[in-house]
Amino acid sequence: MAKANNTNRSTAYTLAAILLALVTAANMVLVYYLFNNITQVGSKTSTTMNTINSVNGELQSINQRVLTIIADIGTVQSQAAVAESIDGSFESISEKLETFENFEGLSDATVKSCRRARVFLEAYNDRLSEALEPIKNGEGFSDSESLKDVYTQDIYPLETTATEYLIATIGINAANTARQQAKTGKIFVVTELIMAAILVLGELAIFIAARRARKARIELEEREKNLKEVGAKLKSTRQKASDLALTNLLTGMKNRYALDNDISGRLESDRFNIAVFDMDNFRIINDTYGYEFGDEYLAAIAEKLKEEFGSVAEIYNITGNEFCFVFNKEFTESQSMAFIPKIHAVMSAPFTVLNLTVQLTVSGAAYHYLPGDCLNVNSLLVKLDTTMRNAKMNGGNMVNTVVNM
Numbered sequence: 001m002a003k004a005n006n007t008n009r010s011t012a013y014t015l016a017a018i019l020l021a022l023v024t025a026a027n028m029v030l031v032y033y034l035f036n037n038i039t040q041v042g043s044k045t046s047t048t049m050n051t052i053n054s055v056n057g058e059l060q061s062i063n064q065r066v067l068t069i070i071a072d073i074g075t076v077q078s079q080a081a082v083a084e085s086i087d088g089s090f091e092s093i094s095e096k097l098e099t100f101e102n103f104e105g106l107s108d109a110t111v112k113s114c115r116r117a118r119v120f121l122e123a124y125n126d127r128l129s130e131a132l133e134p135i136k137n138g139e140g141f142s143d144s145e146s147l148k149d150v151y152t153q154d155i156y157p158l159e160t161t162a163t164e165y166l167i168a169t170i171g172i173n174a175a176n177t178a179r180q181q182a183k184t185g186k187i188f189v190v191t192e193l194i195m196a197a198i199l200v201l202g203e204l205a206i207f208i209a210a211r212r213a214r215k216a217r218i219e220l221e222e223r224e225k226n227l228k229e230v231g232a233k234l235k236s237t238r239q240k241a242s243d244l245a246l247t248n249l250l251t252g253m254k255n256r257y258a259l260d261n262d263i264s265g266r267l268e269s270d271r272f273n274i275a276v277f278d279m280d281n282f283r284i285i286n287d288t289y290g291y292e293f294g295d296e297y298l299a300a301i302a303e304k305l306k307e308e309f310g311s312v313a314e315i316y317n318i319t320g321n322e323f324c325f326v327f328n329k330e331f332t333e334s335q336s337m338a339f340i341p342k343i344h345a346v347m348s349a350p351f352t353v354l355n356l357t358v359q360l361t362v363s364g365a366a367y368h369y370l371p372g373d374c375l376n377v378n379s380l381l382v383k384l385d386t387t388m389r390n391a392k393m394n395g396g397n398m399v400n401t402v403v404n405m
Helices: 002-070 076-101 108-131 144-198 200-245 256-266 283-289 291-309 333-347 377-393
Strands: 272-279 313-317 322-327 351-353 356-358 362-369 399-401
Touching: 002 076, 002 108, 002 144, 002 200, 076 108, 108 144, 144 200, 256 272, 256 313, 256 322, 256 377, 272 333, 272 377, 283 291, 283 356, 291 313, 291 322, 291 333, 291 351, 322 333, 333 362, 333 399, 362 377, 377 399
Parallel strands: 362 399
Antiparallel strands: 272 322, 272 362, 313 322, 351 356
């Protein structure tokens, strides 16, 4: 009887050991599967996100090069090389997006968003290629303002929409990854409880696996956080690129392109008062004291003008030492013209720069603009500059008024 009991007990121990081994093995396999799944999700997420970020980076690079062409920087040959490089960047973007769409496990929403981005990118490429065709043929672009208008009205909206869809793709893919992680996390919790109920050793194994899973989860969350920061930086980069295109970097004032944007729509139906001022013989400053001194001199004048007249007019630094004032609508013609001698006095006053005091005379032109006087901003500035040159030819240090014939 005792022998039978011992035999039964031995059999039970054996069966328990076998069952324990099987359950432990099964749980070990399950733990391995979960950990491997988390690792694969993390790897896939990192790869897909890096692909989209790389596309966004190239898109921003294209936009910067387009702005360089619009700003008419460089020779015709260098601009043609830039235009050719843009085509290469679009080919690279297309390849990367095709690779992205072929990743396994992407949700339908993610693929759909990516394809929408590709549609706008192709339209952006086609429209940009058409606009830059004269430059790529080495002919140059005779009308930079026309190119700027095409870019602002047709090309830039396509680029912005494509970028928005790419950012949306990142968000959709991140949300899908989070759902997969949540599902995996639930299975993992159940497995951990089972392992804790079986034996301490199993509990320890689960604890180790849990630590690894938490680490992987934290890494994924950190990646998602970084991706959100990248998205914010991309948005900030687009805004900075737009601001740079309309700002004089030396003085911080709006530039010639900003002036065109601000008053083009007013030429047909509005009347306003405008004036330009330019320092006489400014080259003497650069030749005598150097370009760095000249830059500091211009910056000092710009700060003084903003301080004194920033509340009465919109001030533009349209060329190196030429400043344009568009007086606020609430001022009448006589009130606006009353500021002219004050501006002239401020600009022609002595300025101390880098411990040196210098003073230059200033010439200018004032214009009471009436609706329909000019076809575009360029012709308006030609009238002002012609009147100002006449003042300089007559000895300078004076402000003439534009007279319409």
